[in-house]
Amino acid sequence: MNNILWEPSADSRNGVRGFLIDLDYAIDIRRLKNSGALHRTGTLHYMAINVLKAKPHDYIHDLESFLYILVHLGICYDADDKDRIIDRKEFLDPNINPVERWLIGSYSQMADAKTGSINDFESTLELFSPGMAKIMNLASSVKDQIFTMGPVYRELPENAAEVYEGVFKCFDNYLDHEEIDLVN
Numbered sequence: 001m002n003n004i005l006w007e008p009s010a011d012s013r014n015g016v017r018g019f020l021i022d023l024d025y026a027i028d029i030r031r032l033k034n035s036g037a038l039h040r041t042g043t044l045h046y047m048a049i050n051v052l053k054a055k056p057h058d059y060i061h062d063l064e065s066f067l068y069i070l071v072h073l074g075i076c077y078d079a080d081d082k083d084r085i086i087d088r089k090e091f092l093d094p095n096i097n098p099v100e101r102w103l104i105g106s107y108s109q110m111a112d113a114k115t116g117s118i119n120d121f122e123s124t125l126e127l128f129s130p131g132m133a134k135i136m137n138l139a140s141s142v143k144d145q146i147f148t149m150g151p152v153y154r155e156l157p158e159n160a161a162e163v164y165e166g167v168f169k170c171f172d173n174y175l176d177h178e179e180i181d182l183v184n
Helices: 059-076 107-119 122-128 130-147 159-175
Strands: 003-009 017-022 078-079 085-087
Touching: 017 130, 017 159, 059 078, 059 130, 059 159, 078 130, 122 130, 130 159
Parallel strands: none
Antiparallel strands: 003 017, 078 085
């Protein structure tokens, strides 16, 4: 998945383990101004709508990128009865899979494709594989922390930590309610 390295762990108690990489373009939440980068940075699959539209990069765009990682996982991968991750190669067709449409055309067309996925997020969620259905509510709650209606960004508080805290609460809520068997 480009910026995420993951593999089944040799330790059967821990299942899959993963690492985020390429954090050199991530934004420190304590920073008060935009990055000032003169070019778009990031992996196209996960690039925020406004970054594709050449608007200044802000911390909300990093969180939006994480939303796209969840959507990518949900649609492009499945999990078997032992929670092993399976690639859904049949979903590589852009006529079926909106994640693949995020890579077609100009930056503006890619932004439009992502806008469509956000505008009709319920339809996007319906494409999640059965094994990844358990992260649908997580993806939906993260989306609600970033966008108000459709692809309209929420009003950003001066303190970025407030927005990050909202997203962290989404994950805490997911982990509190998800049955995770670490023993097998």
